[in-house]
Amino acid sequence: MKRTGAQILMDILKEENVDVIFGYPGGAVIDIYDELERSDIRHILVRHEQGAVHAADGYARASGKVGVCFATSGPGATNTVTGIATAYCDSIPLVVITGQVPTHLIGNDAFQEVDIVGITRPCTKHNYLVTRIEDMARILKEAFHIARSGRPGPVLVDIPKDLASTETDYTPLGNINIRSYQPNYQPHKMQLKRAAELIRTAKKPLILAGGGVGLSEAWQPLTELARKWRIPVTTTLMGLGVFPGSDPLWLGMIGMHGTYRANMAAGNCDLMIAVGVRFDDRVTGKTDCFASQARIIHIDIDPTSIRKNVAVTVPVVGDCRISLEKLNQLLGDIGPEEIESMRKDWLEQVEQWRQAYKMVYEDNGRIKPQFVIETLSELTSGRAIITTEVGQNQMWTAQFYRFDQPRHFISSGGLGTMGFGFPAAIGAQVAFPDKLVVDVAGDGSIQMNIQEMATAVENDLPVKIVILNNCFLGMVRQWQELFYDRRYASTRMNCVPDFVKLAEAYGARGLRATEPEQVRPTLEKGLAMDGVVIMEFKVEPEENVYPMVPAGAPITEMLLV
Amino acid sequence: MDNQTRKYTLTMLVDNEPGVLSRVAGLFSGRGFNIDSLCVAETIDPKVSRITLVTEANPSMLEQIEKQLRKLINVIKLRDMTGSRAIRREMALICVRALKADQRDEILRLVQLFRCKVVDVGPAYYIIEATGDAEKMEALINLLKPIGIKKIARTGTIALYREPN
Numbered sequence: 001m002k003r004t005g006a007q008i009l010m011d012i013l014k015e016e017n018v019d020v021i022f023g024y025p026g027g028a029v030i031d032i033y034d035e036l037e038r039s040d041i042r043h044i045l046v047r048h049e050q051g052a053v054h055a056a057d058g059y060a061r062a063s064g065k066v067g068v069c070f071a072t073s074g075p076g077a078t079n080t081v082t083g084i085a086t087a088y089c090d091s092i093p094l095v096v097i098t099g100q101v102p103t104h105l106i107g108n109d110a111f112q113e114v115d116i117v118g119i120t121r122p123c124t125k126h127n128y129l130v131t132r133i134e135d136m137a138r139i140l141k142e143a144f145h146i147a148r149s150g151r152p153g154p155v156l157v158d159i160p161k162d163l164a165s166t167e168t169d170y171t172p173l174g175n176i177n178i179r180s181y182q183p184n185y186q187p188h189k190m191q192l193k194r195a196a197e198l199i200r201t202a203k204k205p206l207i208l209a210g211g212g213v214g215l216s217e218a219w220q221p222l223t224e225l226a227r228k229w230r231i232p233v234t235t236t237l238m239g240l241g242v243f244p245g246s247d248p249l250w251l252g253m254i255g256m257h258g259t260y261r262a263n264m265a266a267g268n269c270d271l272m273i274a275v276g277v278r279f280d281d282r283v284t285g286k287t288d289c290f291a292s293q294a295r296i297i298h299i300d301i302d303p304t305s306i307r308k309n310v311a312v313t314v315p316v317v318g319d320c321r322i323s324l325e326k327l328n329q330l331l332g333d334i335g336p337e338e339i340e341s342m343r344k345d346w347l348e349q350v351e352q353w354r355q356a357y358k359m360v361y362e363d364n365g366r367i368k369p370q371f372v373i374e375t376l377s378e379l380t381s382g383r384a385i386i387t388t389e390v391g392q393n394q395m396w397t398a399q400f401y402r403f404d405q406p407r408h409f410i411s412s413g414g415l416g417t418m419g420f421g422f423p424a425a426i427g428a429q430v431a432f433p434d435k436l437v438v439d440v441a442g443d444g445s446i447q448m449n450i451q452e453m454a455t456a457v458e459n460d461l462p463v464k465i466v467i468l469n470n471c472f473l474g475m476v477r478q479w480q481e482l483f484y485d486r487r488y489a490s491t492r493m494n495c496v497p498d499f500v501k502l503a504e505a506y507g508a509r510g511l512r513a514t515e516p517e518q519v520r521p522t523l524e525k526g527l528a529m530d531g532v533v534i535m536e537f538k539v540e541p542e543e544n545v546y547p548m549v550p551a552g553a554p555i556t557e558m559l560l561v
Numbered sequence: 562m563d564n565q566t567r568k569y570t571l572t573m574l575v576d577n578e579p580g581v582l583s584r585v586a587g588l589f590s591g592r593g594f595n596i597d598s599l600c601v602a603e604t605i606d607p608k609v610s611r612i613t614l615v616t617e618a619n620p621s622m623l624e625q626i627e628k629q630l631r632k633l634i635n636v637i638k639l640r641d642m643t644g645s646r647a648i649r650r651e652m653a654l655i656c657v658r659a660l661k662a663d664q665r666d667e668i669l670r671l672v673q674l675f676r677c678k679v680v681d682v683g684p685a686y687y688i689i690e691a692t693g694d695a696e697k698m699e700a701l702i703n704l705l706k707p708i709g710i711k712k713i714a715r716t717g718t719i720a721l722y723r724e725p726n
């Protein structure tokens with residue numbers, strides 16, 4: 001069958017069950033867009049290519065599918081870089097298609113030419129420049145295969161303009177096999193046995209779950225392990241939601257802004273079962289002191305994550321879900337009474353930590369950002385898909401929203417990209433048109449991709465935005481307050497738009513709350529409205545996120561209020 | 562695990578494609594590992610190249626380097642060529658000052674001793690082609706230095722595993 005490059009691209013997108021693309025056109029992708037227009041694949045026109053990548057990313061995180069976006073050559077391609085790096089840090093499967101100048105012009109400093117493959121090499125799982133039309137189909141199939149398999153990640157494919165309109169013989173390829181890429185899903189039996197032995201004999205075990213649990217859909221066996229063996233659970237930021245926040249074994253998040261009890265449990269446990277985590281410095285604090293009493297079982301699909309930052313007793317390289325299922329099988333059953341008496345002291349100790357320091361904030365007549373999140377959590381019964389921006393808003397959401405389900409907390413964890421949350425919410429809303437999707441934002445972050453208001457309004461994507469407006473780049477200000485003698489260098493935002501008017505200017509709706517008693521009614525009203533709504537809360541300007549572990553300190557040494 | 566750094570020779574078979582070398586090199590620069598030397602050439606299979614590199618690392622760094630290299634999609638196979646089970650060779654072209662008769666004699670004596678070749682001769686210089694493992698090259702260079710090395714071009718290490726008997 002004779003097909004052009006652009007037609008092959010559409011064929012493969014369909015084979016891969018892609019039903020939506022986020023993108024922005026331009027000269028180098030005009031042939032691709034011409035073909036896309038004729039297909040039944042939906043295209044969401046964003047207002048900035050960064051927004052396209054974050055939206056595809058939010059779509060992928062919410063749905064578990066591969067997110068796809070298109071951008072043109074040159075500036076279109078460079079605008080995708082922050083989005084790609086964000087997805088790369090959090091192992092999110094994306095296929096990013098960029099246009100390139102025609103093959104005969106490559107290397108000539110042609111108009112709108114950049115070496116996007118060179119630029120994105122360190123922030124993609126893999127990338128390709130298609131140089132021959134015969135390679136097009138194979139490369140695109142490989143791109144999807146690589147993006148979603150093993151430890152997922154973004155893959156970029158750069159397609160020169162002339163190839164999009166060049167014809168070739170095309171027969172669908174079927175399954176792809178890359179000889180140098182064979183991710184290992186099956187855990188090593190011996191290591192699993194050792195892990196089971198440690199779990200059976202541990203007195204003070206702790207489960208630390210991360211993003212990998214969500215990516216491999218391992219929440220069910222994880223919950224089974226925790227409940228059957230009465231093991232308290234903490235997660236990283238990326239793991240929020242993989243274990244129900246309503247379960248008594250739930251300790252809250254670990255790390256720099258983790259709960260007192262989670263960090264204390266990490267410091268005192270005798271066995272840490274770490275699943276789908278990579279021991280980022282925001283999680284471990286000073287690594288020498290991290291889980292220093294514990295033996296560590298580390299389950300992860302990516303061998304490079306294991307022993308990179310912390311020493312482990314039992315490394316298990318494999319898919320988290322398969323590994324946990326097999327581990328549960330190996331562990332077999334234990335009588336409820338037996339396990340109860342075995343865990344009694346440890347769970348009592350954990351309970352004492354819970355009592356010793358609760359997540360509280362002072363009520364002083366002004367709107368407390370934590371109160372906004374708590375109320376949001378209550379009103380949505382933890383059932384909304386919540387995205388966040390970066391900074392204090394992100395940490396308060398992690399601390400005060402109760403996540404009961406996986407894939408309901410969407411946040412830029414690894415890269416910490418301000419401006420991520422809103423476009424990601426758009427993507428999540430595309431994946432789940434009937435769900436409530438809320439972006440929790442700071443006044444700084446929301447301005448980083450505010451142009452996507454038009455995208456949301458135009459496509460009837462009724463995303464709700466909660467802005468915690470503290471008139472500061474709050475998280476940086478907090479560091480300045482605590483560690484730089486309150487010198488607020490460039491963190492005060494004196495000019496912030498009137499967000500209510502801004503919403504209206506885009507054809508959306510805006511609400512504002514300035515007093516604590518307005519918080520609940522504003523949220524009730526805003527969440528119930530159709531369409532895109534901005535809810536702005538004028539919050540306490542100098543509120544801090546606590547607990548806080550100063551960078552580089554042991555995580556058991558927290559600054560409490 | 563002792564944490565001494567030492568030199569390791571790693572060899573990998575990679576897809577013979579543009580950009581593969583920069584993926585390997587970028588991995589080293591991006592993660593703060595160093596490359597002491599590097600050799601790349603096609604193998605018998607024109608679709609596959611062999612990259613051999615020498616890096617200085619401690620055992621835990623080496624573990625990361627190996628894992629990270631294996632993770633690159635274009636790396637087909639990776640082996641540590643450090644131990645005695647591998648043959649390692651480097652090559653150098655050395656231009657030595659050779660003005661006086663006694664200098665010329667001394668150079669030729671060394672050439673013989675080290676089983677090198679003289680590949681070019683001029684009234685005031687010899688160019689020597691030398692191959693050997695890293696220690697031999699160091700020894701030769703150290704002996705030639707006092708005579709006067711005008712220029713030197715060295716390859717990195719290449720290595721092959723001995724076949725099992």
Ligand SMILES: Cc1ncc(C[n+]2csc(CCOP(=O)(O)OP(=O)(O)O)c2C)c(N)n1
Pocket residue numbers: 389390391392393394416417418419441442443444445446468470472473474475476
């Ligand atoms: C793109 C980007 N630039 C800069 C930063 C550094 N940074 C981290 S948090 C923060 C402040 C965020 O302010 P705001 O969005 O108002 O949120 P708040 O902390 O006040 O809730 C900044 C500037 C970042 N994370 N991302």
